[in-house]
Amino acid sequence: MTDSASEGPPDFITAGTGDARRAIAVRVREGAGPPVVWLGGFRSDMGATKARAVDTWAESAGRRLVRFDYSGHGDSEGDFAASTISTWLEDAEAVLAAFAPERPVLIGSSMGGWIACLAARNRLRRGEAPATGLVLIAPALDFTEDLMWDAFPEEVRRTLLNDGVWMRPSAYAPEPDPVTMALIEDGRTNRLLTGPLDLGCPVHILQGMRDPDVPHPHAxxxxxxxxxxxxxxxxxxxxxxxxxxxxxxxxxIAAVAEMGC
Known part of the structure; x- marks a missing residue:
């Protein structure tokens, strides 16, 4: 979590319906070219280091950039523990529809890589023009199953099955992350690594080989x-x-700048 007060208050749009309606915080930098959209990771927000670096580049390059916070993240409304991959995908697609409907460049970091791929696939399923391109940083597709459930010891699985939630210690924040059984089950409905995946656009993956969270064989x-x-x-x-x-x-930045040139 980072302090974005120096940027002034964000704009907000609404995602979801009925009792699930929530305000999603968005920041848009106006510019030319295919709109670039930042999709952050699990428990991250649009004020994180890489997101701000992309914003600095967009300002200097005159490119349109859209950043936002998922439900339960940053300045957005919503309960993190009650959210799932489908919730955060709904947030992303609401932002895309409002601010970047025309062939965006999607930057997905960790969980955001999964969201970006789902959003790009859904564009094709709806008969829309494909994304201009995707830049994926340590993309954590299917992480709820492959990197969480499959890796959890039996006692953690029992806690999830019995209590519905397990508080996972975080290496990136002092408070633990609530991992829910609803998140695991919803992730199973959104898996992408079970077969061929054609997103209709160029994809550039950036992957560290000393990544303890998304090991490079996953890429x-x-x-x-x-x-x-x-x-x-x-x-x-x-x-x-x-x-x-x-x-x-x-x-x-080099990978993003190449997309849509």
Whole structure:
């Protein structure tokens, strides 16, 4: 979580219906070219280091950039523990419809990589023009099953089945992350790594090989499911999960700048 007060208050749009309606915080930097949309990770927000670095680049390059916070994240309404992948995908698609309907460039970080791929796939299913391209940073597709449930010891699984929630210690925040059985079950309905995945656009994956959260073999699984044409994987041998060092951010900016040129 980062302090975004220096940027002034964000704008808000509504996602969801009925009792599930919530206000989603959005920041839009006006500019030209295909709109670039930042999709953050699990428990992250649009004020995080990489998101701000992309905003700085967009300002200097004159590019349109859209950032937002998912439900239960940052400045947005909603209960994090009551949210799922489908909730956060709904947030993303509401933002895309409102601010970046025309062939966006999607940047997905960790969980945001999964959301970006789901949103790009859904564009094609609706008969819309494909995204201009995707840049995925340590993409955590299907993480609720492959990197959580399958890796949990039996006692954690029992806690989830009996209590519906397990408080997972976080390496990135002092408070634990609530992992719910609803999140696990919803993730199973949104899996993408079970077969071929053609998103209709170029995809550039940036992956650290010292990533303890999304190990680099997980990126190989995604690589195997994407079409060979237009797909690039950049492995950073000494890179961790954050990929927030100056040299990592330079690679990220270069990959984004190439999309839609």
């Amino acid at each position: 190989f699984r995604l690589l195997d499911r994407l079409p060979a044409d237009g797909t690039v994987l950049t492995l950073i041998a000494d890179g961790d999960h954050r990929l927030s060092r100056p040299q990592d951010i330079a690679r990220l």
